[in-house]
Amino acid sequence: MVPLQASESSITEDDNVKNRTFSIWLLNQLSFSLPAIDMQHLWLVHILVNMQNALEKKLPFSDFLVFFDRALQFTEAHFLHEETLLTKMGYPDLDNHREEHRRFVNHLLKIREVSNSMNYEQCHKLYRLLRGWLFGHIAKEDKAYARFFEHRNLKAKAIAECAVDEDAFESEPGKLYRELLQNFPEQGQDxxxxxxxxxxxxxxxxxxxxxxxxxxxxxxxxxxxxxxxxxxxxxxxxxxxxxxxxxxxxxxxxxxxxxxxxxxxxxxxxxxxxxxxxxxxxxxxxxxxxxxxxxxxxxxxxxxxxxxxxxxxxxxxxxxxxxxxxxxxxxxxxxxxxxxxxxxxxxxxxxxxxxxxxxxxxxxxxx
Missing domain, CATH: 1.20.120.50 (Hemerythrin-like)
Structure with a gap:
């Protein structure tokens, strides 16, 4: 499974934003040890942190909408990749999982139709909705299929399906994944x-x-x-x-x-x-x-x-x-x-x- 490409809009390279992304990832134990899935989840967390940063710094509303659009586009594509994986793995609860995805995307699309008229408080509410759903979905529904792979001895096959090729590491999600999760810093460690x-x-x-x-x-x-x-x-x-x-x-x-x-x-x-x-x-x-x-x-x-x-x-x-x-x-x-x-x-x-x-x-x- 090849990880998704990010859209062309710029995501901040602020070290504080990256550090917050890494903190959330590590301290919420979001890794499934499935490379492509982890890369995609990490990038979604990073987009959310950028949205939070835009709200905290009161950046122009257009900046917030850029991050919302990226979250929506990347979420749709991620769901498709995830459902493809679950189909190949014979996941028994795939229909319910797919329906959860469909309902959430439709809800976001309806919000996007009226997003140009949103005020600051409504932007905060949207950010909290995205954040709450993402973490809740990963913690419950996504971890359920990870447990299924473990119990059915399918983890090795799932890892192979989620392999990441070198070209993918040149994408924004790939670079972030390599920097935060693969390059464990041995130098400077006592x-x-x-x-x-x-x-x-x-x-x-x-x-x-x-x-x-x-x-x-x-x-x-x-x-x-x-x-x-x-x-x-x-x-x-x-x-x-x-x-x-x-x-x-x-x-x-x-x-x-x-x-x-x-x-x-x-x-x-x-x-x-x-x-x-x-x-x-x-x-x-x-x-x-x-x-x-x-x-x-x-x-x-x-x-x-x-x-x-x-x-x-x-x-x-x-x-x-x-x-x-x-x-x-x-x-x-x-x-x-x-x-x-x-x-x-x-x-x-x-x-x-x-x-x-x-x-x-x-x-x-x-x-």
């Missing part, structure tokens, strides 16, 4: 740090199975390991490096708590107040120890490092695992809240954090 993080995660049973939580936990563990390594530096440099490392960790913990609290508030509101109060208590302890360290008590800084480490590991095991089970019980709601958290706070992961997350998982799963 292999020792990755191994240490993976080992700590395994020894303390810290995998929650909720990607956004795990990504942030891995990064916090990395920051703690880096702080511990400060003891190996020259004494005259030690305090400054330790305080800088603590400040970075404190900032990231604040952002992690913000995202985690949003998940808890939406998925388990009865426990939200208690969970948040424990976060507040931790912040107060960190602020006190940090103040002591800044006044010259370097032992307070090392004590704070121990507190960070002990608190993080116990908090993940005792509390975060509970919320992870709730997330796994309602994955669509959890994914929706995670996307909301990334849109309303500073929790969109940086590329280096996403790469580190993938590297730790790869190391963790290789043992």
């Amino acid at each position: 292999s020792d740090l990755i191994k240490k993080t993976s080992q700590i995660v395994k020894e303390n049973n810290l995998i929650t199975g909720v990607p956004l939580m795990d990504l942030q936990h891995f990064w916090l563990i990395k920051l703690i390991i880096e702080m511990e390594s400060v003891s190996e530096t020259r004494e005259e440099e030690r305090k400054e490096k330790l305080m800088n490392a603590l400040a970075a960790c404190q900032f990231y913990i604040r952002e992690h708590f913000r995202a985690e609290e949003m998940l808890v508030q939406q998925l388990d509101p009865e426990s939200y107040a208690g969970h948040k109060s424990r976060h507040i208590g931790f912040h107060e302890m960190v602020a006190l120890r940090k103040k002591e360290a800044e006044s010259g008590n370097i032992r307070a800084a090392w004590a704070l490092l121990r507190n960070l480490k002990e608190w993080l590991y116990s908090h993940i095991v005792l509390e975060d695992m509970h919320y992870a089970r709730i997330c796994r019980g309602n994955p669509q709601k959890a994914a929706q809240v995670a996307r909301q958290a990334m849109n309303t706070s500073n929790t969109v992961p940086q590329k280096k954090q996403l790469d580190f997350y993938r590297a730790v998982l790869r190391n963790y799963n290789s043992k």
Whole structure:
């Protein structure tokens, strides 16, 4: 199956847009390991992120319509490719799947007929409709056929049907797929740090199975390991490096708590107040120890490092695992809240954090 060509209208090459696309893809676990299907889904996510970017930056309405037209055209062609694959694979629920596609495309075509008269709020509503349907459809209907391939031992045949030729990588979707999903960055990755993080995660049973939580936990563990390594530096440099490392960790913990609290508030509101109060208590302890360290008590800084480490590991095991089970019980709601958290706070992961997350998982799963 050859992936689709994008239309000629320009899609932004903004690194922030690409990073958001990659974050959504990775943290919503959208990969089926079917190359052409993954390439097409990734490109649809990228178009949606461009639509969101146009709305956030209040770009001209014509720009938003360009992205809507691209989403509509690419969605129609993607559905045709997907249905061709399912026909070849003998998928028993093909008729229902095709009908879902038909209804959605017809709905979009009706919207397109009146789209020139839409206002800003209606554009937002259309974007939310596209986003909600796409993620819901991939998470439910598309994953159903992926499970069918697995259960009927058809995965190898499906992968062969979804092979991508080299020419396709010259298309916009192909270039994005290669850049974000195929070119795993080995350079610049600290292999020792990755191994240490993976080992700590395994020894303390810290995998929650909720990607956004795990990504942030891995990064916090990395920051703690880096702080511990400060003891190996020259004494005259030690305090400054330790305080800088603590400040970075404190900032990231604040952002992690913000995202985690949003998940808890939406998925388990009865426990939200208690969970948040424990976060507040931790912040107060960190602020006190940090103040002591800044006044010259370097032992307070090392004590704070121990507190960070002990608190993080116990908090993940005792509390975060509970919320992870709730997330796994309602994955669509959890994914929706995670996307909301990334849109309303500073929790969109940086590329280096996403790469580190993938590297730790790869190391963790290789043992």
